[in-house]
Amino acid sequence: MKKKIILIDGSFYLYRAYYALPNLINSKGYPTGAIYGFINMFNKIIKINPNSYFLIVFDNKGISFRKKIFNKYKSKRKNMPNNLSIQINPLLKIIKAMGYNTISINNIEADDIIGTLALQAEKKDYFVYIFSLDKDIAQLVTQNIKIVNPINYSISGPKEIYYKYRIFPEFISDFLALSGDSIDNIPGIPGIGDIIGKNLINKLGNLKYIYNNLDIINNINFRGGNSIKKKLIKYKKLVFLYHKLTKIKTDINLNLNDLNLINKPKKNYLKSLFKTYKFNKWLKKYK
Known part of the structure; x- marks a missing residue:
C-alpha cells in the first residue's frame, strides 16, 4: 500500500486562524488566537489522515525571484499584522514539540517548496495530498498528487480540476x-x-x-x-x-530525504507550552 504524505499550506491556515480568533489572549495579555486556531485545525487534519506523513510549509521573509523580475507582483498584499507575527515562533515550537516538522526558506515562496517536494514524493511512489486553496497549486495535480480544500476537505484530482476551471x-x-x-x-x-x-x-x-x-x-x-x-x-x-x-518551480535546491518527517513528541515540553499559553483543552491529553 502506498504511503501518504500531507503537505500543508501553513500560511493559509495561519491567517485563517488569526482572523477567526483575533481577540483571543492568555492571562498575561499575549495574543494566542492564531496559535490555538492553527493547532486546532492541524489536529483535525492529523485525525482524518491516520498513518500519514505531515509537513507544514510556510512563506518566509525575503524577495522571491518573481518580485525581482516583476516589481508589482503581490504588491497589493498587506503586511502581516504585528499581533499575528509575534505568534509564529510559539506556534512553530508547539508544532515541533508535537513531533511534526515545518519548512520555510528565505526568498523562496511556499508554492515552490510544495511543488518541489510534491514531485519528489510522487517519484518515490507516495500519494501526495496538498491542503491549500491557492489556485496556482492546481497546476501540480496528477493522479498521485491531489489538492484538499482546507475548509470542506473535498479532494480534487485532474477531473475535478477540469470541472472547476474547465482546463486541465x-x-x-x-x-x-x-x-x-x-x-x-x-x-x-x-x-x-x-x-x-x-x-x-x-x-x-x-x-x-x-x-x-x-x-x-x-x-x-x-x-x-x-x-x-x-x-x-x-x-x-x-x-x-x-x-x-x-509557473510553480519544482526544482529548487531541496531534498525530501533530508527532511525528518517522523519525530517523537516532546511531551513535557509540550505540556509546558500549553500551560504558558493556557491551552487547557490539550493539556488534559498529557496528564
Missing part, C-alpha cells in the same frame, strides 16, 4: 498568464479574459503552442480572431514574463 492542471499556469491573476497582481493580456483564455488553451494548447499557431486562430471558430491575434502579438514578451510568475 498542466495548463493552469498558461491560463493565468493569459487572463491574469488579481490575487497576485498579474495583469494578463488586456482583453483576454477567462473565456477567451480557456478557449485558446483548449483549442490550441499551452502558450508556446498558441504562439506557434497564431495563423490558425481564425480557422478555429474564434469570434474576433484578428483582434485576439493582434493582442497576443503585442503582448508576447509580457505574457511570457507573466508565465514565469504563474
